[in-house]
Each structure stands twice: as structure tokens, then as C-alpha cells.
Amino acid sequence: MKKIFAKIAYDGSAFSGFARQRQKDIMSVTERIEIALRSMGINDEIISAGRTDKGVHATGQIISFCVDEKIQISKIKSLLNYKLYPYIFVKNIYETDMSFQPRFDARYRGYRYIFCDNFSNPFISKYVSVEKYGSKELIQEALNLFVGKHCFSYFKKQGSDTKTDIREIYKATIYQHKIFSKNCNIIYLQANGFLRSQVRLMIGAALAYSRGEITLEEILLQLDCKKHSYSKPVSANGLYLVRVIY
Template identity: 30%
Template sequence: MEAPLRRIALCLQYDGAAFCGWQRQQNAPSVQATLEQVISGLDPQGPGRTVAAGRTDTGVHAAGQVVHFDSAGPIPAGRWAKALNGRLPSSIHVRAATEVPASWHACFSATYRRYRYTIHNSCSATLFLAPWTWHRYQRRLDEAAMGRALAAMLGEHDFSAFQRAGSSRAHGRTTMQEVQIDRQGDLITVELQASGFLYGMV
């Protein structure tokens, strides 16, 4: 008799520098494949497959990626974070784990996705900021003008013009829920929140 499956939700952080992105690829290391390998080692009777709220591209970091998987083993939900962190590489960290209903889905139950971009707007690059920022300086950027342009994107729109080729989506409509832009010295932070993002949109 097979053990009943329990659905476990995880909140992850990861440094994407060493990965080809979230989604597994045949010839490059991914966050998904790395996580699934560890889950399968801890729960060999379970399906071992993970589903994320959204995909990140090569080199992109995550502060709160939400993932679910189904477990057939005896590990209590609250112990999964510690069990995984003891076996995952230091570039991936499980912040929390909890059991959720079988009907809950990391992707389809999500109400928003949020992305943060940090621009280092200085004439000189800084070695210690390089892994976490995009250095850009043809001139000093006008964050007020950038904010006005972003504000026009609020609400539901057809963002097909921003979508990368190769998407399987039937339409390009999505709702931009919130935009924020802030400058602290030479660092400009842009945050975008939407019900969902098109492939390559941001």
C-alpha cells in the first residue's frame, strides 16, 4: 500500500550566479534540478518533482521563491527546511516549509509576483556591488522620469510588445499591480509587482 502524499510548500532564497535559472536544463545546472535531487534523497518514495510560483532566468537571484512538492515520507512539514538546508549547497537556502492542502498550487494559487532590479548609476563600477547590481552610466539617470514612465504601466494592459519570442501564452494581457522606484546615492531600486509576467517581459 502506497503512503498517502502530503503537499509541502517551501520558501526559498538562492544566489542564481551558478545556475542557468530555476527550470531544469539538460546541459546546465539549475535550481530546480539541484533541489529535486536533495528532496529525492530524503524522500525516495515520493514523486520528487517541484513546481515554482515563477521561473527565473540565468544568473537571477530569488529572495522569496515559493515552491511545492508532494512527499510520501515521514518527515514532518516543519522539519523539511532544516533537512534540506543540511544537504543543499550554500547558494540555496530554504527559509520556511509548511504543509498545504493538496489543491494548493505554487504557480496557480499565487496572487502576485514581484521583481526587484538594482541599478548602480555611478561613473565607476564597484567590485563588491557587481554580483547584485546592474552597472549603467552613460549619464545620471532621472529616476523621477523613470517613475512616471512606470506609472503608465499600472493596471491591466496588453504587454505583448514586451514578450520574448517563443511564449506559449494565448494572450499578452496581465495586470501590473504596483511599481516603485527609489534612489539612495548611486543605487536606483526598481520594484515591479504583477499578477503574472509574460516570458521575458521585465
């Protein structure tokens, strides 16, 4: 056997999330990839760098799986992309060490959240969130509070199968970028890991502060696990897993 490392992108709007779900009405990203692999004679289960929620996209998700020694790696990428079209795309694929583990070997993960203040293009509505917000300076002021090592027990949804809720945020910044001639805001967050819906709750709190709905002190109280001041995650459609660093 040999282990395969693959970097993939996917349209999260077409799936129930990355991980297998109990409800079978909508397929998960994992199930779709494994069906394609089985049709190629590859029966291993895939392992990922992280799970994304329903509606969340990825441009830099990392997965691994094992294949028989006889299978030519050069043919896997093109055949997989043919079978996974149009919602999943394999960007890179190569052989890696058998000890490689995408989730536990990852040092950092990066997410981007793309949003604007009004709906004007139906062709990007699945990929850009519409949010109400104040000045970008106020958003950045709130984002700065998250940088560093904190316990994020009050910034997660139930279901995070982790031993600890402590995470370290290395970068939290907002900038603008034009998408299809529309000025959009992008928040980039990089950390050693994230809990379930943590990114969406953090961004939601930052936007709420920019709208004058909560204070910086209330965000800090939530970071200190003393008071739930904000509990509504922003929409999933603007969120992307963009980078996993090893």
C-alpha cells in the same frame, strides 16, 4: 502523501535559470533542489510560482512538492539547507492543502531591480546591475505608463508558455536604498503575472526614455502592440523575485 509549501531564496548567478534547461553545462535551480530531495528519499518534482531567467535571483520564490506521510516536516528544512548550501536557502516550510498550486494560485508577484551608475565593488557585481540612466523623475514617468492592464506581446521574449499576453501591473515605482555604503536605485514592479523577460524589457524602456533615446509616445505604441521601439532587456544580475502573494 502530503504537500509541502516552501519559500526559498537563491543566487541566480550560480544557475542556468530556475527551470530545467536542454543544455546541461550549468545546472538549473530546479535540478539542484530535486537532486537534494532525492538524496532524502523524496522523488517528487517541484512546482514553482514562476520561472526566473539565467542570472536572476530570488528572495521570495515559492515551491511545492509532495512527500510521504511518514516524513517529518520539521526535519526537511534543516536537512535541505545543509544540502543546498551555499546558493539556495529554504526560508520557510510547512504542510499545505493538496490542491495548492504555486503558479496558478498566486494573485500577485513582485520583482525588484537594483542598479547603480558605476562599478566600484566587485563583491556585489553579481547582484547589482550597472546601468546608464537619467533622472529618477523621468524613470518614474515612464514606469507610470505600465500601470494598468495591457497586452505585453511586444514586451516579452519568445518562449512564454502562456495562453494570453495580457497582464495587469499594480505597482511600478523607483526609490533609493544604500547597499554596502553605496546609493543604489531600486525599481519595484508588482503584477498578477509576468511574461518571459517582461520586467527587464519594461525597465530597459524606462531607462532608455530617461536617457532621451526613446519617447513616451514610442513606449505607448509598443504597449499598444503597434511598433517595436525598444527591444534590449537590462542585465539580469540586478533582478530579484521578491514576493508572491496568495
